[in-house]
Amino acid sequence: MATVASNGVEPAAKKLKAGTDEEELCYVTDVHSTGVLGTDRFPVNEGESKRYHLFVGKICPFAHRAEIARKLKGLEDVIGLTQVNSAQVEAGWRLDDTYFHSTQADQRGEPNPVAEANNVPDLYKMTTPSFSGRASIPVLFDTHSKKIVNTESAEIARFFSSDKLNHIKACKHPELDLYPVAERAAIDDFCDKYGAEFVKPLYQSGFTKDQTRFNELNDQVFGYLAKLDDCLGDGRTFVMGDKLTVADIHAYVHLIRFDPIYYTLYKLTHRRISDHPNIKSYIQRLWQLDGFRLTTDISASIAGYFESWNQPNCPMLVPKGKGGLDLWLDGV
Ligand SMILES: N[C@@H](CCC(=O)N[C@@H](CS)C(=O)NCC(=O)O)C(=O)O
Incomplete structure (x- = not known):
């Protein structure tokens, strides 16, 4: 009898879409x-x-x-x-x-x-x-x-x-400007590079079936993380400097999922985020802000990735635990 994952998806129904790795x-x-x-x-x-x-x-x-x-x-x-x-x-x-x-x-x-x-x-x-x-x-x-x-x-x-919602009384933090006009070009540049140099090769690593290509993509992913770790080593609090901006929102979401999900699911096992001291302490700083910590449910994210029909995971077994995040985020 086929096992049904807790989300009700039958593994037998799971198949990757046809096409090139890029399309997948x-x-x-x-x-x-x-x-x-x-x-x-x-x-x-x-x-x-x-x-x-x-x-x-x-x-x-x-x-x-x-x-x-x-x-x-x-x-x-x-x-x-x-x-x-x-x-x-x-x-x-x-x-x-x-x-x-x-x-x-x-x-x-x-x-x-x-x-x-x-x-x-x-x-x-x-x-x-x-x-x-x-x-x-x-x-x-x-x-x-x-x-x-x-x-x-x-x-x-x-x-x-943007300031388009700040006039509404129920907006609790109208004073918080996460996309300051003077820094927009630099923020957009950071986000574009983060997407091209890190997010894209990260997903491509998960889906390529070619070893040479996989090795190249791994170099890109870990090359970017080494660069980011260096950059955060200059004493800055957030990626753009002293101020929290949308660039931090942009970056956090994949960094927090890296150790518990991409590390194993996409075989990106060269280094963990927790092996990058400056990225690790940056994530620990963001974790102290409700906006980041209270919106993260890492167990649901892990289950979602490992149970989704279009992920390279067969059989659909979900790893136990939180990928070690509890070792460096609990109680921060
Ligand atoms: N460019 C979009 C990407 C959003 C995206 O790809 N979301 C995924 C889930 S993580 C999705 O819904 N995929 C649907 C699919 O693969 O068909 C964004 O940044 O908002």
């Missing part, structure tokens, strides 16, 4: 955007609390960025949030209530408020009826027009960090 990358580069939050099309008005709703999932580092930005700015009463089922199935992210079984009650989010949608692809089809591509999270959704506003994590994090 487990992140989506298409952006589904219909406008900008805080403009005429998607105004943010007092008295319209939770008109905009965020769909995220604990597995997903990209969705995690949007969740962190929402929490850091104190927008919990302004922007609604639903956690999708934490493992991905072939038909797309599910909007049922499995994540509500999480032991971390404060992280569960709200039930899906969009009655017409059973899964994330439905949200895309409501926006673009002919949609047939990959329906990724995060999704920022307008419950009034029933359209997606945006699906790109970096853009959503910037919307939440």
Whole structure:
């Protein structure tokens, strides 16, 4: 009898999509955007609390960025949030209530408020009826027009960090400027390089079937981490210097998942994050901020990756524990 993983996915149904390694990358580069939050099309008005709703999932580092930005700015009463089922199935992210079984009650989010949608692809089809591509999270959704506003994590994090929401009384941290005008070019440059030099080869390492290519990709991943560790060794508190910015949100989400997930699942075993002293203490500093610690449910992220249908993990066994994170983050 086939074993069914705790998320209800049968391993027999799991198969990788056909195509090149590049096509199998487990992140989506298409952006589904219909406008900008805080403009005429998607105004943010007092008295319209939770008109905009965020769909995220604990597995997903990209969705995690949007969740962190929402929490850091104190927008919990302004922007609604639903956690999708934490493992991905072939038909797309599910909007049922499995994540509500999480032991971390404060992280569960709200039930899906969009009655017409059973899964994330439905949200895309409501926006673009002919949609047939990959329906990724995060999704920022307008419950009034029933359209997606945006699906790109970096853009959503910037919307939440912009001054467009600061006038709303329920925004708890209007003073916090995570995307200062004077530093935007440097922040964008950091984020672009982080994506190209670290995130892309990281996922490619997980999916290539060629040893030479795998070795090259490993060199890129660990070359980037060595460079970042060096850079953080000059005494700076955050990646851009003394101030917390969206660049820290951008970087944290993959660094925190590295030891418990990519290290084993993508065979990136040359070094752990905890072997990089400056990155390790940087993550420990971020961990002390509620916006980072209280949005991270590493057990759900591990289970999500190891149980998702499109990951290189067969059989779908989920590692025990937290990949050693408890050894250097508990009690920090
Ligand atoms: N460019 C997107 C990437 C988002 C993304 O790829 N999310 C993944 C989950 S981690 C997803 O939903 N993938 C759907 C799929 O693979 O079909 C962003 O940064 O927001």
